[in-house]
Amino acid sequence: MTHRRRSIAPPLTGALLLVMALLMGVGGAQLIALGGSWYYALAALGLAASGVGLVLRRRWALWIYAAVLAASLAWSLWEAGLDWWPLAARLGVLFVIGIWLLTPWLRRGLHAAGEPAAGARHDAAGHPAISARGSLALTVAMALVAILSVASWFSDPHAIKGTVPMAAGSTGVDPSGVPPGEWHAYGRTGYGQRYSPLTQITPANAGQLEVAWTYHTGDVRGLSGDPEETTFEVTPLKIGNRLFLCTPHQSIIALDATTGEEVWRLDPKIQGELALQHLTCRGLSYHNDASASAAASASIAGEGTINATTATVPATTPAAQQTPSGAPIAAIDLPITAECPSRLFMPTADGRLIAINPDDGKVCADFGGGDGQIDLWANMPYVNPGSYYSTSPVVVTASLVIVAGTVLDNVSTTEASGVIRAFDVHTGALVWNWDSANPEQTAPIAADGLYTPNSPNSWAPSSVDEALGMVYVPMGNQPPDQWGGNRSADVERYSSAVVALDLATGRERWVFQTVHHDLWDYDVPAQPSLIDLTVRGQRIPALVQPTKQGEVFVLDRRTGEPILPVTETAVPQGAAAGDHTAPTQPVSALSYDPPPLRGRDMWGATLFDQLACRIDLRKLRYEGRYTPPSTQGTLVYPGNFGVFNWGGVAVDPERQITFTTPTRLAFVSRLVPRENATELYVNDGKVPPGSEALPALNENFGAPFAISLTPFVSRLGLPCQAPPWGFVAVSDLTTGKRIWQHRNGTVRDSSPLPLPFRMGVPNLGGPIMTAGGVAFLSSTLDYYMRAYDVSTGAQLWQSRLPAGGQATPMSYLGEDGRQYVVVAAGGHGSLGTKTGDAVIAYALPATSE
Structure with missing residues (x-):
């Protein structure tokens, strides 16, 4: 008799199951000890038994494996329901092994108990016969997994379906006076609505949008001295037939709005060796004197202007002169013009505010006492160029330019002031200053005076209502963000709040705090929308304020009183040594706060990294939102990336709705006790060449704790929480009701393989809406510009971007009569999206005459 070599597949597969059982058993026991699920330990016992059976080549091993798979399916449905991605994490590995166990190559190597392998029945070809009974249970279990998995493809438990009702009718002329086809401020107007009244692009034709032109700035991150967060976040302005924009390294550029051709370019000669945490420019600001508006508009729309990069500086100017902080003086180092009937304002990374003639890109010599600029380091404590500047556009009114700025986050307790200052829009003279640590003294500071160090700052764009005489300022925190044991009463009052300041005097008109005693870096990150x-039945002037923690507060902008109800809700207690927590926190009737995370919400590419995430969750301190920071390590959810960030929301004044892009990401915050004032506790001390001036982030020199901040991810680098992580949604601002919500974006550009799985990914940047019923968004982590039907949320169109689109689009009317939508695609350093320098315009196909 001929003896055939026995297959080694069963014992090798059994050994694999035993290794899996060991890993799951050890992790499962640890999870039980931490008070978590018993599933992993019990499943490990089943896998071990099946593995032993395979090593012994017994057919009963398949029955045990089938029982494990069936029990795992039941457990998965109980925990996650018909939600594909959580099911895939739990069942994927088990299903793949099940397929292998059902193959003839493995099953022929098995025999029944009591039946020696040599005596097993054989087929006509001499191979061991395959027992159908030994695999029937496994086949049934596999079929159930497959059927329910396919069913989950057609189920989305995270979606809200609905339809936005049509607008009742126009509310009248835009009170800002901005022409419908233009975009004069960061949010189009001082109201910050991010809403265009243009109607040419509709849900019916948006699918026909095509690239009209592309402009490359030539400015990309990666230069010596660039911080990690070097970003291209600009939203251009459109005035006349010009687009105006700025680049990460602070160049100012004018383009023909219809063709995308460069008209002029100005390099403001930024000082080197800057202590930068961020290097960005979100946009410029525009002022036009009413008395000269017609002439200015005609001038801006004209052709044949001078290229500022080639204009000559008067020979009589002393080119070496600098500001007290060491920055260049614009009117000396750059081309100048004697006066500017209209002007652009550009805040620079070295702490200047430059006034520029939009006609030709020359500096306005009649501004800033003849310097063409304001030195924003004037009267500042702890001068350290780069550690303070305005990353967002300044506010411009008929007579004022109002400037806020960011300070270094979590570096030290000896930082610049977060003072808000108003300057004369024509001369640059200081009109008032509001220092949140000294709020009653708003008269211009004495020449030798100093603003309060380390006071709460405002880094997001502000909004303005000139008719009501108020500017609305979103406030951040006093560093350090995660420990507040030494904050003063005024700091406590104004941190993480919206403050309405009187335009005439700078005095507080009202304040609404979005977080009490903020210990989570939940500073107000976005421009209020008016x-x-x-x-x-009453018409109310409102303010809509999105927050990092997911609340959208809707307030009466005259008084700061809530229009939608706000409830003070009890929150977890127990702060770090020397600190305290607020007993309650405000919760709005319109809230995108995600449900608290549980063990069943943990996720991973496999069962094993999901188990590791469940163990990590149990090891961290987490009692829901507002769990205080700790030396143990605290899960912060939503994390300081924010449900909403600087991109804010778009509001439709006709339909009275808001288009939002909520993100869900958890972070881990760990307080690290500091034993001395100089040692590095959370940085490794290795400074990249050419980056010696960059700050040691999160060290909190001068505070009792440094802070370690990390995303809550698995061993494979995937978020520990199950997707979706990003949505688009619309809510009714008059009721707080969420009308529809859909996951948004794919993992094509953030996974090892470019697979376009629509999992719903985070975004950083803002949306816009148009009166045509179409919304636009470019800022998801995959590189696409997308259009949506505002009524239903249906995606209408998408176009591939050459780089990350972490910017807010804008829309305008070109000279050719077409509606354009423009976005900057240049990537974001700390997000790791692809770098680039593109400005891309889309429009419907041109019609032939």
Whole structure:
């Protein structure tokens, strides 16, 4: 008799199952000890038994494996329901092994108990016969997994389906006076609505959008001295037939709005060796004197202007002169013009505010006492160029330019002031200053005076209502963000708040705090959007404020009183040594706060990294939102990336809705006790060449704790929480009701393989809406510009971007009569999206005459 070599597949597969059982058993026991699920330990016992059976070549091993798979399916459905990605994490590895166990190559190597392998029945070819009974249970279990998995493809438990009702009718002329086809401020107007009244692009034709032109700035991150967060976040302005924008390294550029051709370019000669945490420019600001508006508009729309990069500086100017902080003086180092009937304002990374003639890109010599600029380091404590500047556009009114700025986050307790200052828009003279640590003294500071160090700052864009005479300022925190044991009463009052300041005097008109005693870096990150709402038959001037923690507060912008109800809710207690927590936190009737995370919400590419995430969750301190920071390590959810960040939301004044892009990401915050004032506790001390001036982030020199901040991810670098991580949604601002919500974006550009799985990914940047019923968004982690039907949320169109689109689009009317939508695609350093330098315009196909 001929003896055939026995297959080694069963014992090798059995050994694999035993290794899996060991890993799951050890992890499962640890999870049980931490008070978590018993599933992993019990499943490990089943896998071990099946593995032993395979090593012994017994057919009963398949029955045990089938029982493990069936029990795992039941457990998965109980924990996650028909939600594909959580099911895939739990069942994927088990299903793949099940397929292998059902193959003839493995099953022929098995025999029944009591039946020696040599005596097993053989087929006509001499191979061991395959027992159908030995695999029937496994086949049934596999079929159930497959059927329910396919069913989950058609189920989305995270979606909200609905339809936005049509607008009742126009509310009248835009009170800002901005022409419908233009975009004069960061949010189009001082109201910050990010809403265009243009109607040419509709849900019916948006699918026909095509690239009209592309402009490359030539400015990309990666230069010596660039911080990690070097970003291209600009939203251009459109005035006349010009687009105006700025680049990460602070160049100012004018383009023909219809063709995308460069008209002029100005390099403001930024000082080197800067202590930068961020290097960005979100946009410029525009002022036009009413008395000269017609002439200025005609001038801006004209052709044949001078290229500022080639204009000559008057020979009589002393080119070596600098500001007290060491920065160049614009009117000396750059081309100048004697006066500017209209002007652009550009805040620079070395702490200047430069006034520029939009006609030709020359500096306005009649501004800033003849310097063409304001030195924002004037009267500042702890001068350290780069550690303070305005990353967001300044506010411009008929007579004022109002400037806020960011300070270094979590570096030290000896930082610049977060003072808000108003300057004369024509001369640059200081009109008032509001220092949140000294709020009653708003008269211009004495020449030798100093603003309060380390006071809460405002880094997001502000909004303005000139008719009501108020500027609305979103405030951040006093560093350090995660420990507040030494904050003063005024700091406590104004941190993480929206403050309305009187335009004439700078005095506080009202304040609304979005977080009490903020220990989570939940500073107010976005521009307030101003809109008039009809509530219970009354027309109310409202302010819509999105926050990092997911609340959207809707306030009466005259008084700061809530229009939608706000409830003070009890929150976890127990702060670090020397600190305290607020007993309650405000919760709005319109809230995108995600549900608290549980063990069943943990995720991974496999069962094993999901188990590791469940163990990590149990090891961290987490009692829901607002769990205080700790030396143990605290899970912060939503994390300081924010449900909303600087991109804010878009509001439709006709439909009285808001288009939002909520993100869900958890972070881990760990307080690290500091034993001395100089040692590095959370940085490794290795400074990249050419980056010696960059700050040691999160060290909190001068505070009792440094802070370690990390995303809550698995061993494979995937988020520990299950997707989706990003949505698009619309809510009714008069009721707080969420009308529709859909996951948004794919993992094509953030996974090892470019697979376009629509999992719903985070975004950083803002949306816009148009009166045509179409919304636009470019800022997801995959590189696409997308259009959505505002009524239903259906995606209408997408176009591949050459780099990350972490910017807010804008829309305008070109000279050719077409509606354009423009976005900057240059990537974001700390997000790791692809770098680039593109400005891309889209439009419907041109019609032939």
